[in-house]
Amino acid sequence: MASSQHLAPGTFAVVGGRTGRTPGSPVSPGIELTSTYVQPGDIDPDLPLYGRYANATWAAFEEVVGGLEGAPGGAIAFASGMAAGAALFSLVPRGGRLVMGATSYNTMLALARERAGAGDVELVEVDVADTDAVRAALPGAAWLHVESPTNPLIEVADLPALYAAARRAGVPVSVDNTFATPLLQNPLADGADVVMHSATKYISGHSDVVLGVLVARDEELLAAIRHQREVLGAIPGPFEAWLALRGVRTLPVRLERAQATAGVLAGRLASHPAVVRVRYPGLPDDPGHAVAARTMRGFGAMLAIELADRDAADALTRAVRLWTPGTSLGGVESLLERRRRIPSEPATVPESLVRLSVGLEDVEDLWADLEQALGSL
Structure with missing residues (x-):
């Protein structure tokens, strides 16, 4: 498989996630339609076990999106953008303070408010375009979630400044990168911990898929995200993952x-x-x-x-x-x-x-x- 580290993003979008160059192999990865895999004897962790845990079509799509975001092995695909968002918010410690943009995507904001109403988190809503206001909300916070540009006001946050402030305060940061896409900004490279995409939008690009993605570099965060997908079952269908893979090529x-x-x-x-x-x-x-x-x-x-x-x-x-x-x-x-x-x-x-x-x-x-x-x- 091609490495995103040595290729321009436009090239990796085309060549990433392909299986090999042996004679007779397909140029485009196929769709792996199965719920069950053969595994006699003891479980081999390097082989697929069951359709809720792994699928080769997901893996190809995740490699491309993760590579474009600078984390080839760190992408987890979900059944929808909101499934990804729910898994993301599960990372916020119970009772912790979640700092979040006041004009974030409405369903993400609704979910955060529901969690706050249930006592799961303390929610602080801020103007993400006001760097000083965000900085002031960070001391004692457990998580910062930022969307930039915002939906639908098209506000722009000074993400590098926010990452720096969050690092000083010891606060993990997630960024919804749906509007910018990995081609216009790469939050992980600048200091974010998790990147979120509604892959329904630009990544798939043809208005025929509902899909979400979370990308992380840190193995501990990645394991927690994967666990949420496994236990909640918010997995993408192989056909949807294949359509999204085809879409991200262009x-x-x-x-x-x-x-x-x-x-x-x-x-x-x-x-x-x-x-x-x-x-x-x-x-x-x-x-x-x-x-x-x-x-x-x-x-x-x-x-x-x-x-x-x-x-x-x-x-x-x-x-x-x-x-x-x-x-x-x-x-x-x-x-x-x-x-x-x-x-x-x-x-x-x-x-x-x-x-x-x-x-x-x-x-x-x-x-x-x-x-x-x-x-x-």
Whole structure:
């Protein structure tokens, strides 16, 4: 198998997780569809035993994602992003203080609040873009969970500064890297302990898979994460893992195209009279621009706009013809959504905010559709 240490990320996304180059071997790994493995006699820990513990299709996918994040042997795939998130929060000691972004993905925030309500953790919600506020919350904390850029406000945290502060306070750090992907930032390399992905999004990239991943370098953390998957049974299906593996092969070219288009659209939307605000760190006047330019290798393909009010935002989602109104992101098709229609969305998200996930369609076609829809408001 190829090593991620000696290859560019775009190359490793293509060649990682392959089984070998012997004559007659398949170029693309197959799908291992089995629940049971042959193991006579004493259990051999180096061989698969049962379908809840191991699967070759998972392993190939995990090798690629782990390699892209800088930990080839340290990725664990889950049945969904939230299954991964639940396993992540299980690492927080009972009764410990969990410091978390106040505008994190709504279901992760809901889970944290449920755990706090049950007395499992003490939850402290912070503005992750306010480095001083995060630092102030760290003394005595048991865990810091950060999402950057955030969903859906596209805020950018100064992750290196937060890692440094967490190390001084002795606090483990996890980062939801779904929006940036491993191509734009690698939290483990800079000081994070665990990286989380909703692989449903950019990693799979075709809106046909629900999957999650956790990546860790530390063997103890990795064993705890694997244990959670085994005992809770939140395992990915082999077919879903195979689809995700096929999807991640094209992540570099998909993200490059979508990011370039997002930059063009953000600039045009910023000058449209119907748009009150554009949230995109690639814009020089965006609050997160300086931090993103310093800490990331690109600005991503997610942006958000604010319109005059809720009615205008709803009208926009009904007026588009090429953009698809839908609740997801990171696929080849461009999606948009008024986020506050989701009941669990934090109240800090404006009612008029529309989140846009830029896909692979031609930039002029995407702009023409937005322009006609905005003109109808």
